[in-house]
Amino acid sequence: MQHIDEQYIVNNFESALDKGYVKAYYQPVIRTLTERICSVEALARWQDPVVGLLSPFLFINVLEKYHLIHKLDLAILDNICVTYNEMRNRGLPLHPFSINLSRLDFDEIDMLDAISKTLAKYDVPSTAIHIEITESVMLDNTAYFRRIFDSFHDAGFAIFMDDFGSGYSSLNVLKDYSFDVLKIDMRFLSDIGIRSKKILASVMNMAKAIGMHTLAEGVETKEQMTFLRNIGCEMLQGFYYSKPMDGDLYIKYLSESKLGVEDPAENHYWNAVGQINFLSPDPLNDLTNEQIESGDYGFIRENSTALALIEQRGEQVELLYKNEAYENGLQRIGFSSVDELIKTINEMDRGYYPDMIEQVDFSIKTGELVKEDHLINGVYFTYYTKCIAETDGKAMLAASIQTYGGDVDKSTNDLFEKYSRMLIDTYDHISVMDPAKNTVITRLYSKFGFSEEYTQLPLDEAIRRFAENEVAECDRERFLQFMEPSTIRERMNKTNHRYFQLPFQYRTQNGEYKMMDTKVIKVFMGPSDIYIFSIEAMSEQVYKAAELLLNAHPELFDFT
Ligand code: C2E
Ligand code: MG
Numbered sequence: 310m311q312h313i314d315e316q317y318i319v320n321n322f323e324s325a326l327d328k329g330y331v332k333a334y335y336q337p338v339i340r341t342l343t344e345r346i347c348s349v350e351a352l353a354r355w356q357d358p359v360v361g362l363l364s365p366f367l368f369i370n371v372l373e374k375y376h377l378i379h380k381l382d383l384a385i386l387d388n389i390c391v392t393y394n395e396m397r398n399r400g401l402p403l404h405p406f407s408i409n410l411s412r413l414d415f416d417e418i419d420m421l422d423a424i425s426k427t428l429a430k431y432d433v434p435s436t437a438i439h440i441e442i443t444e445s446v447m448l449d450n451t452a453y454f455r456r457i458f459d460s461f462h463d464a465g466f467a468i469f470m471d472d473f474g475s476g477y478s479s480l481n482v483l484k485d486y487s488f489d490v491l492k493i494d495m496r497f498l499s500d501i502g503i504r505s506k507k508i509l510a511s512v513m514n515m516a517k518a519i520g521m522h523t524l525a526e527g528v529e530t531k532e533q534m535t536f537l538r539n540i541g542c543e544m545l546q547g548f549y550y551s552k553p554m555d556g557d558l559y560i561k562y563l564s565e566s567k568l569g570v571e572d573p574a575e576n577h578y579w580n581a582v583g584q585i586n587f588l589s590p591d592p593l594n595d596l597t598n599e600q601i602e603s604g605d606y607g608f609i610r611e612n613s614t615a616l617a618l619i620e621q622r623g624e625q626v627e628l629l630y631k632n633e634a635y636e637n638g639l640q641r642i643g644f645s646s647v648d649e650l651i652k653t654i655n656e657m658d659r660g661y662y663p664d665m666i667e668q669v670d671f672s673i674k675t676g677e678l679v680k681e682d683h684l685i686n687g688v689y690f691t692y693y694t695k696c697i698a699e700t701d702g703k704a705m706l707a708a709s710i711q712t713y714g715g716d717v718d719k720s721t722n723d724l725f726e727k728y729s730r731m732l733i734d735t736y737d738h739i740s741v742m743d744p745a746k747n748t749v750i751t752r753l754y755s756k757f758g759f760s761e762e763y764t765q766l767p768l769d770e771a772i773r774r775f776a777e778n779e780v781a782e783c784d785r786e787r788f789l790q791f792m793e794p795s796t797i798r799e800r801m802n803k804t805n806h807r808y809f810q811l812p813f814q815y816r817t818q819n820g821e822y823k824m825m826d827t828k829v830i831k832v833f834m835g836p837s838d839i840y841i842f843s844i845e846a847m848s849e850q851v852y853k854a855a856e857l858l859l860n861a862h863p864e865l866f867d868f869t
């Protein structure tokens with residue numbers, strides 16, 4: 310390290326300020342989920358014509374000792390305001406700026422007043438400034454600093470705890486002050502081995518539990534970035550993305566960077582998204598402060614560790630986060646990956662997976678945790694969705710999945726099998742059709758003992774023969790219209806359901822005719838529609854009601 314005489318700094322500081330040798334460098338802060346620039350930290354640099362570039366480590370302590378530090382900090386704020394206005398003039402998105410303050414600033418002058426005056430002079434709002442303070446400054450005189458904090462908060466400034474973990478009383482500081490953001494310096498961890506990872510994960514967990522946002526600085530490698538992303542760290546800063554740059558370079562960087570800048574109007578949206586704790590055993594059901602205060606932890610937590618964050622923009626969706634459990638869940642229901650599902654949703658018309666779409670729409674409408682059972686590709690699963698944030702034209706959905714088979718214990722699985730079979734037993738006949746290919750795929754089940762021949766024929770032919778042989782003559786015409794394969798898709802799309810349903814009279818094994826409930830149900834297995842044709846007995850009362858209705862109002866039974 311350079312050796313610079315303390316006296317050199319004290320003697321030259323004020324003239325260096327006047328001549329503009331001391332100025333702000335800017336290092337961008339990146340939103341982890343989107344990799345967009347969401348704010349920037351201003352860091353002091355002293356470019357001295359005699360001794361060269363001076364790092365803050367060389368002059369901050371000296372300035373503090375000689376009661377000059379507030380002059381530096383206000384000069385940096387002045388720099389920020391100039392850059393802010395330059396950005397405004399160029400029509401660049403106006404993200405917030407972080408400024409570092411020293412505890413001694415507050416001893417020297419009324420810092421809030423001084424900062425507010427500078428901002429007023431340049432017409433910069435207080436919400437554009439984040440205050441960074443290191444934890445050690447607040448160890449003593451808690452009541453005094455709390456008052457200062459409150460006054461900054463009231464004036465609209467966000468407060469970041471800088472260098473969390475470097476001091477020795479962090480937990481007390483966290484308890485006593487309400488910081489908006491916890492800033493964790495990766496450099497305090499000597500390596501990123503398993504212990505460091507566990508510590509970081511626990512810190513993330515804790516920050517979310519007490520409602521603080523999370524930022525990791527000193528991020529230098531892709532490995533660090535990936536790990537921080539997986540544990541839900543909301544923001545990243547460090548050489549991995551960019552070194553600090555002077556004002557001109559930063560403006561250039563902003564206009565040219567492929568990263569892009571976050572729309573400041575979306576700040577609330579991303580803050581809400583950031584509250585989701587990726588590490589929680591039950592992220593969609595985490596207790597709110599109100600619940601904890603009211604002692605309401607009585608509800609049963611389900612083991613829904615799978616988690617994905619999916620952004621909905623009209624009919625398009627984008628995956629912003631998924632963990633392994635979610636990926637595994639989707640593979641179990643037949644997708645090769647989450648990315649494949651997202652691609653399918655974006656490419657297909659909204660007619661596919663209508664139950665899922667309904668669930669998502671309902672989540673967005675209510676903001677509640679919605680839990681529904683579904684069947685895709687023959688696998689039953691429970692899907693959990695919760696809309697966690699909304700802004701102009703988009704909504705962020707947290708989703709979780711639990712499949713039955715594989716990840717549940719064997720006895721649950723066996724029970725499920727057993728009762729599914731019993732359910733099938735409530736039907737009298739089930740077969741599966743593919744109208745686009747004009748085939749009967751299979752006859753799953755039939756109590757009627759209908760001839761196997763239908764499955765050998767083309768679908769249209771099979772339906773015609775079936776109507777002739779098995780449907781009462783008075784119902785035949787109606788049945789043929791109901792079943793017409795060439796118009797099934799179009800007629801189905803006109804209804805708001807996934808099925809048609811009407812009663813028809815079928816020939817039973819003893820030669821009599823019996824009125825039975827009949828459904829054609831659309832099942833979704835990708836781009837080709839598959840339909841189930843089912844016949845089910847009706848109870849005596851429903852049967853009588855249907856007969857009376859059929860005679861009195863035949864028009865209600867028209868399904869063309
Ligand atoms: P800080 O606020 O924690 O700032 C982060 C420091 O980490 C900066 O050092 C930055 O250049 C450096 N850094 C950023 N990314 C990386 C990375 O990926 N790897 C490594 N190895 N380092 C990285 P800098 O600018 O030397 O500042 C040092 C400290 O001096 C700051 O720590 C802050 O506490 C203080 N400081 C800087 N500017 C000011 C200021 O204007 N006023 C006050 N009061 N203190 C300041
Ligand atoms: Mg800082």
Ligand code: MG
Nearest residue numbers: 471472494526
């Ligand atoms: Mg720091």
